[in-house]
Amino acid sequence: MTIGAIARSKATTKETENEDFEELRKCRDDVAKQLGLDADKLELSMGMSSDFEAAIRQGSTEVRVGTTIFGERPARGDAKVKEDTTEEKK
Numbered sequence: 001m002t003i004g005a006i007a008r009s010k011a012t013t014k015e016t017e018n019e020d021f022e023e024l025r026k027c028r029d030d031v032a033k034q035l036g037l038d039a040d041k042l043e044l045s046m047g048m049s050s051d052f053e054a055a056i057r058q059g060s061t062e063v064r065v066g067t068t069i070f071g072e073r074p075a076r077g078d079a080k081v082k083e084d085t086t087e088e089k090k
Contacts, residue, residue, distance in 0.1 A: 001062075003046070004020025004024065004046065009054070010050070012054045014057075017057075018055070021054065021060070025058055044059055047064070049068040
């Protein structure tokens, strides 16, 4: 999983590509070439809930969309650890 700069993701539109995604795709292609593989044989995991569409347009084969599915995480100061309710078996 690769993660680019959030500022570039927010600045990306359908008309402009995310420079980080472009660079990551080039890195994947270079690695594939050095290994003598077709670039399509290597996964390219980039993109998250806020920028997955741009990532897919730029060649991502895997994205993380947890926030889209599960919602926003609580702020760090508001996060609570749930008590363990399992009983130990003896």
